[in-house]
Amino acid sequence: MGKTTAVSPLAPAQFPDLPVIDGVRFATVAAGVRYQKRTDVMLAELAPGSTIAGTFTKSATRAAPVLDCQAKIGGTSDAGAAILVNSGNANAFTGKGGVTAVQAITAAVADVCGIPQSRVFTSSTGVIGEPLPHDRITAVLSDLKTTLDANGIEAAARAIMTTDTFPKGAKAEVKIGSKTVSIAGIAKGSGMIAPDMATMLVYIFTDAEVSQPALQAMVSEYTDTTFNCITVDSDTSTSDSLIMAATGASGVNASESEAFKDALHELMLDLAHQVVKDGEGASKFVEIAITGAATNGDAKTHAMAIANSPLIKTAIAGQDPNWGRVVMAVGKSGAAADRDRLSIRFGDIEVAKDGWRSPNYSEEAAAAHMKGQNIVIGVDLGLGDGKATVWTCDLTHGYIDINADYRS
């Protein structure tokens, strides 16, 4: 999806120091799937009995590995498991050849790792519509297996990058009774970001014991308020996947732990925000907070209409407190709105109230907020209790540079 660029100005200072998750080991390699001289395949090996849950894109044209994962998620097994991911090629819209590639890779991983093929989950990310050269991946599996390392998660986060300008990781430690369990997650994604389920590629690991139904319920619930609440460009990928594995190696059961759920929710939100902060061409991180909508669904619709409006995203890039465009987006969204009850704020500055410019309006104060790197647009519909918050970035020349670049 285009050339790499300098690291996003919104990138964290450094990759976090992620904890080792007992029961998970990682290996990466440069297999030459498409890129040269960089790692592009990662293998995560999971201890026997790990429970696995996932959420996936709702795209009607979803890729072969997504369909394969969806068919496998939900079962339980005492066997080990593995996740294999390649970057450089999405194996999407590749017809029967795509299915053949997934079969070949999952069979080879099962063989090398000594696990059932039904416990091998794969993801592919990169260009759409090109046949995946799966032989390049199966050829490196034996070597990969020999380099598995419990400390390999940062390298894994790097191997799954495409147009990402920084690797994305987040962690949590949760005390349950007298013991502590850990969670570590990684993600990739910076363009084609407007998830309609899970988003992009996200892998989360914990040494807690969590039953498969409980784990699935957690990731499904929190996907809705994290990855499904971000957008870079309104374009939904064919390959979005989130997979979470609980190895149980700590011996601590977290299926019912509210502290664990809260920590997981926060970790997922952290990763989702990192994806937005690596949005193609992004120079500002933007929160859209809707309150007073007729329903939560209406609030989300308004929020996404604002977050995906090219006119608003370019105004933010231009540091222009152009609240008239926010009025426009609310109007076009299709969700309930009453022009004369609408109020809008930029940061803490009320710019519009009751259907007109705020009596306290200060162009200078609003403009000062827009000069910051973190922008907050608040909209109250004055209709009910519905609310939603979504996150996006601005639309800059950088996005055009990256995406108007010819693929070859």
Added chain:
Amino acid sequence: MGKTTAVSPLAPAQFPDLPVIDGVRFATVAAGVRYQKRTDVMLAELAPGSTIAGTFTKSATRAAPVLDCQAKIGGTSDAGAAILVNSGNANAFTGKGGVTAVQAITAAVADVCGIPQSRVFTSSTGVIGEPLPHDRITAVLSDLKTTLDANGIEAAARAIMTTDTFPKGAKAEVKIGSKTVSIAGIAKGSGMIAPDMATMLVYIFTDAEVSQPALQAMVSEYTDTTFNCITVDSDTSTSDSLIMAATGASGVNASESEAFKDALHELMLDLAHQVVKDGEGASKFVEIAITGAATNGDAKTHAMAIANSPLIKTAIAGQDPNWGRVVMAVGKSGAAADRDRLSIRFGDIEVAKDGWRSPNYSEEAAAAHMKGQNIVIGVDLGLGDGKATVWTCDLTHGYIDINADYRS
């Protein structure tokens, strides 16, 4: 909405030589509503008994003049009528002050022209949320009235421009029996273009006699397949309005004339295409033609998902036949699709078929099509008889330049 730029490369060579419409006279003036040293108010005076029809934005935050027009459209009267339009200020999201401004302007026009206030229709286009200085408009009405001219339509087309880089006009002559009637139309619009009813500002005049219900039926029907099938940036204006007036001065009744309807439909499509060709930053004119969808509604949904995808619009700007992004857009649209029945063409070149790259795929041929100024993307869903065609432009650095520019 930002600075003016050079004339669009997609602009027609010249403004068409529009026919005089018997029963309509135009006047324009530089009233200094916002712009300096350019005309920004136009008045169209309509002969007694003219029938008037219109279509308007569905935005929930529509502007005061739109609401006023909607309340007045539909009646019939033997009195004269008038259309008054200002550019530079949209009088949108201006609360009670906006209603007061419309009342003041329509009362003053009625007074100057000697017609009922219920026969005065106004539109305003420009910045949202600023109070309209309506005194500047009412102050020039007496002078305007004295300069009314049957030949003034090109000047009217220029006076209603905002970020437009060229004035937009189209004409038709229709033989009905042994007589000929004429139609002339003008339009403005180049950003915030994703109509959800009529779009932008469009004014069409004919000397045919057409009953009000017949005229309304015609413009409603053809708006759906013309102005509602174009998009520049997916952003729907608060002020979109189309008003058509039939003066009847020719004495020829066209209410039931198929030739008249066809000519009107074609004229509306011509104006809609001109709006796209003046899309902010546009360098290419793009047709998205969907066939084989489950329903016509599904076809329109797919077409708009493709036309509004930033990734596709930037790929077109980059002259990249990136059909993988078309697959993505079909997948995200929400309308029915079967990945393995999908075929895609760029111009006459089949690039994808039955869920995979076409066996005849030629990157060179596809790339050659993308180098042209007129791009056609054809998608067949292979599901049914549903079809739709929409038109858009590419997304370039020019769009960012225009819209990231601070308002003041």
